[in-house]
Amino acid sequence: MALGFTPREDNVKNLFKIAMLSTVALLSVGGVQAKEDVVWWDFLSGGDGVRMKALIEQFNTEHADTITIQPTTLEWGTPFYTKVQTSAAVGEGPDVMTYHLSRVPLGVQSGALAEISATDLAGVGLGPDTFAPANWEAGQSDGKQYAVPFDIHSIVLYYNKDKLAEAGLLGADGLPTGLDGADNFMAALEKLKAGSDIPLSVQTSGDGTPWRVFYSLFNQEDGVFLGEDGTFFPEESIPKAVKALETMASWVEGGFAPALTEYEGSVALFTSGESALHLNGVWEVPTMTDLAAKGELGFEWGAIAIPTFFDHPATWADSHGFAIPNNVGKEVTPEKKAAVLEVISWMNKNSLAWANAGHIPAYSPVRDSEEFKTMQPNATYSILADTAVFDPKSVLAGVASPVYDAVANYIAPAMNGEMSAQEAIDEMKADLQDQAE
Amino acid sequence: MSDIVLKEVSKSFGAVSVLDKVSMHIQSGEFIVFLGPSGCGKSTLLRMIAGLEDVTEGEIHLGGRRVDQLPPNERGVAMVFQNYALYPHMTVRDNMSFGLQNVGTPKPEIIRRVDDAARMLEITQLLERKPAQLSGGQRQRVAIGRAIVRDPKAFLLDEPLSNLDAGLRVRTRLELAQLHNRIRATMIFVTHDQTEAMTLATRIVVMNNRRIEQIGTPMEIYSRPATRFVAGFVGSPAMSFLPVTAVSDVGGKAAFSFAGQTPVTTSVPFAGLPTSSLTFGIRAEAALVDPNGAIEGVADVVERLGERSLIYTRLADGSTLVAEDNGVSTVQAGDPVRIAIDGNAAMVFDDAGKAYHAAA
């Protein structure tokens, strides 16, 4: 036994030596080039993801000698944010990541985000004056900056030109007309019913679109979702919420919108030419553009800001931004910090390409540029940048939050008539209040 | 009436034939033993009578009724398995009651019959135990008791003694014989042990290689075996077989020469014998060591059994003749011996194995 052991031990030692040598060799190669690697996480898939990958490639080409972004795409929603939080806690998070600004309060509370100093940002030309004020502040918590906005994205009303023309709902300018006001909208749906079984395609199961539509309609009535004192749906806002929700429910009840339909199904209803109207986020613009380009859509499409159902225009909005995780026990070198800031700044300055994904650039110089102002369909609905209402600032709100869950539990069922609007708002209020305490 | 008739019963598993046209008639109340080496088909035949194996060809009649297509429970037979097959989770009483419960026998009747059987088999004190708490012999009695309570037309016993140790086996054998005397039921008993067969059977069915070699009473089987196989299989020590070199007619009786010895005159009639390829057969008790004997040879091995001695004698042509001497034989291995053969007890076999005996 002893005889057999010694040679084997030598083998192990030799292998170890080889491994050590090759590691040193690799390290020295990296050292010579003095290139900084930036580990990047995002949650962007689909049409968004394709465009972001193109941007990253362009960045890497332009910075061939200095910085390389190493991108990884993770699953959107709770999985992404859980992974960020847990990996940051053990110092294994990325160097930079995409982040929903609506999620910043929870991110800060859970200690997942690192502060980005104003000086550092100013160093790469980013600051309060280069973004819309509400947008810039959405990245803050207690006056400190934790995320830099990248875009504003919202929901819009996609429409099938052919079907609208048929129903006489297309104005002289080629844009839809006669949709403003809840009653007018309903009348329009009735006209459209002649040309399609389900004239309005909207997601009616789960969270997402139901929340975005509800929050838009609610804000068109100046409803308050979360009062200053921490009350959800303060007393005077309850009837407004009920009214908004009843309007949404009437679409399904009247047979104009599909019951119990999930996100993908709602998109398919529109792209297949079945529905004349479709309520969804601007991020589906690439889907339409790409299908139209391939000649697979089969109809003329357009998108406008969502109609004003009640008192004044208002549209739910959120922002994709960039944030730096609070990697515990991991020192950020000045070189790394500079590289990350360069990534954030470059992305914003080149965000016109990102606007191709339907989004509105957050960086004001790009948004104000001539190129963006003529970009379609973005320009048609760019008005919503001014009427945007962001998610309530609460640790319970934001993407994949308890508020989103509450939407799936109360708003969506009420849309399908599984409970009354009054019941849904009362229970949602009680539930969220319960969770806040 | 519970006689059992088998008519040309055959069995094959796929292309492999295990029984070939077996026929017999078993009288009511008989104790029949199926005797044969392993693989001769005797257990299969028993299981076919029980209904546990289907019949490929032929008919089985039980008490005048054709049963070969009936399920086991409708044949009215009881079986004692080699491993007893007691229900391990039931008490002895439940094991014995199970069959009666299934035919809806009234409860008091079940209790009475189980108690009677238990008394007969002396297992009354075991009735509330489970099989795991019993010894091998006790389990064996329970298995028999389970058969008895059902009062079957026939008892089928598949090597029931083979799992018992030697002493217990002899005792149980005796008890089985007594039991049969008492209840007078038809019993079929499968074994490869010739002593069990000889001691228990009213008739023995000797089986070999898929067929019946001979059916007869134990003494018929022993003294007038129908074939060379039966002659060799039954009896201890085994019969000596010696190749015959010449046959002559001595007043109608045949005289045989073998191994260059003086011809032995027997009671076998000369007429009808084939003239070649014969084998001479003689049991040890008919070949006695005798200084005046006609046969000569050299003692190879001497076995002293107490009441007698067996002398394994090598003859001139190298064949062996087992002879008997008294218990205090002075013959030693290597000694020349002379042997006297009782020609009346001799028999011969032709090359097909058929036996020729003295006229009955």
Add this chain to the structure above:
Amino acid sequence: MIRDQRREWVAAYLLILPFVLIYGVLFLWPTVQMVYLSFTDAPLIGPGKWIGIENYVEMFDDRRFWTSVRNTSYFVALTVIPNTLIGLAIAMMVSRLKGWQQSVILAMFFLPYILPVSVVYRIWNWMFDLQFGIMQYPLTWIFGKATPVFRTQWMFMPAVALVTIWWTCGFNILLFLSGLRSISTDIYEAAALDNASRWTIFRRITWPLIWPVTALVLTIQLILQLKIFDQVYLFVQGGRPDPSMVLVQYIYNSAFQKNEGGYAATISVALFVIVIVVSVLQFQFLRARGEK
């Protein structure tokens, strides 16, 4: 002799040491930590402040907790006994087959068990799909219209239970089959001669003799199904999570979505206690039955 005995002790301790260490590090210590956490207001990651039994007080007053307890119990009721009985029934049918036929049929029943839960989810979500699902044919026939099974409250748990049974019963079949094989054929032959009908053979022979395996399967199932999470979590995606919330899902939500590590630990302790109490009770009950 004494020396030898001491050496044996040393060897024995050395041999069990790795297991004791792994058990301690991977089970005992985390369990102790979990109980400790349940008395704090810790977030998902990092320490928290000691708040005594506040979490427990909150839990007993928590609507969602009780909903989860109810749903978990309902799911257990829908799966444990049916899954065991179906497993036994299929095993008895399979055991009647011989040779390659038995292997093929057994493999077909066992196949779902090796699938990951995500694949199971995809298969059944597709089968129940409102537009394209094959299950819509019978559903339309029964209800008169296409039915979104996983979006219809009263159908949700039974449907998930059905999928779970389809997914896991192969393993139970395997356990039962090995149990059935260990019953000697002699006993069945004896029973056949004893005039026992099929039903009597099952009731008085097979069932009592297979009981130890049945008890094992029941216990495994009970513990497994009390910990139900994946299937419910996946099938509820895009629907209403609350009405069908189960305990582990609520733990997941509290910890990972709401960042309430302490409260999640409290519910975990509750589940831990439920599992222990229920399985000890069941074990006692099953043993009592077995001895009867």
